[in-house]
Amino acid sequence: MKVLVVGNGAREHALVWKLLQSQRIRQIVCVPGNGGTASLERCQNLPLSVDDFEGIARFAQVNNISLVVVGPEAPLALGIADYLQRQNLKVFGPTKAGAQIEASKSWAKDLMREAGIPTANSEVFTEPEAAKAYVAAQGAPIVVKADGLAAGKGVTVAATVEEAYSAIADLFSSRVKTVVIEEYLAGQEVSVLALSDGLTVRQLLPAQDHKRIGEGDTGANTGGMGAYCPAPILTPALSARVQKEILEPTVAALKARGIDYRGVLYAGLMITPQGDPKVLEFNCRFGDPETQAILPLLETPLEDLLVACVGQKLAQQPPIAWKSGASACVVVAAGGYPESFKKGHVITGIEQAETAGAHVFHAGTQKKQQQVVTEGGRVLGVTAIGEDFDAAIAQAYAAINCIEFEGMYYRRDIGYRVRTAGKL
Ligand code: AMP
Ligand code: GLY
DSSP states (O other): OEEEEEEOSHHHHHHHHHHTTSTTOOEEEEEEOOHHHHHSTTEEEOOOOTTOHHHHHHHHHHTTOOEEEEOSHHHHHTTHHHHHHHTTOOEESOOHHHHHHHHOHHHHHHHHHHHTOOBOOEEEESSHHHHHHHHHHHOSSEEEEESSOOTTOSEEEESSHHHHHHHHHHHHHTTOOOEEEEEOOOSEEEEEEEEEESSOEEEOOOBEEEEEEETTTEEEEEEEEEEEESOTTSOHHHHHHIIIIIIHHHHHHHHHTTOOOEEEEEEEEEEOTTSOEEEEEEESSOOTTHHHHHGGGBOSOHHHHHHHHHTTOGGGSOOOOBOSSEEEEEEEEETTTTSOOOOOOEEBOHHHHHHTTOEEEESSEEEETTEEEEOSSEEEEEEEEESSHHHHHHHHHHHHTTOBOTTEEOOSOTTTTTSTTOOO
16 A cells, blocks of 8 residues: 655654654655655655645556555645545545634634533634733733744733733734634643544543743643553543543534544643643644654554544444553754744754664755755654553653764753652
């Protein structure tokens, strides 16, 4: 079977790496891929843009691709699944209508309200004055969100009313036309990535990520500086509640809107101090860096699950099998990220890191001649598994010690909540 994976991050590298573990997968083409996918046997990069639907469809048809797996949200929100399906290709990833669950927060909130899904109270505004009046009435802390895709930069958790006012002013003075203002929820966050075929929904192991750049979860928000799995906060009892109270009613509500949702339904949850799960956001794709922590623990062949979703046969699949133990992914970034950073630095020690027992997933790299050079803000996701979190985390950091490039930065406290010794 030949597979085409769309995207160029560490998430896509992890998806390709996992798929290639199966001998059934003859070849994978990654569009456009990165230095990591370029280095894998049976994988080749194809330098097309992720929104070149026509080019992707043509290549897939000519080359007998049996499955297209879409990594990032942007092409899904633009309708890549609809386009490819119209060309009779099989796509793992929701249609444009389904991707609204991530691409429009107001749409997602509406769906949740309709389906009675627990989430923060919120209101939608198209005028700054009305938004400010609502903030004045509600008080702080309060959360201000841009309605559309904002690459993780559209959310302000405002500690004061003034901070919320300035977030509202900033959003409306940019291109944003609609703003969602939301009740602040306290608690601990957890990411539940579930697979859906439009009828059935199955959870992958829960994960937690670290969004902030600085140790102790401080400083600017990033695309994610590390993740670990399985997150113990999602106990079996909570997982059962998430299934009944959140995932199943969401897939049913999508179906009621005529949306056959075949892909990842990613629920970003807050577990409140009372122990209740509430939805902070939905994403329409695999999480990054959660996927890099989840997939190394997966025993079931990934293609079985993806093909079952596309063919609407998830209910017939045996239970998803997992390795015991735990995994940790530490993101290695370019100095300066998430602000400005330099590209083009030569990376050394990746092979040694892998010999030391880690999987090195490439986030922003490029292969130039025989060298791997930095190409993005997040450069690598170094993942290790172990019999427990302490072992997995120690192994990931031992592997990072082998890696060098100018200005490299990583957090030294990934997984501090789950380590026996707490912060490193
Ligand atoms: P979102 O893109 O909606 O997931 O928001 C990004 C981040 O903002 C989340 O991962 C949370 O850390 C935080 N956040 C979002 N909504 C809320 C909320 N209602 N209460 C507290 N924190 C929130
Ligand atoms: N790790 C957060 C996300 O994938 O949106």
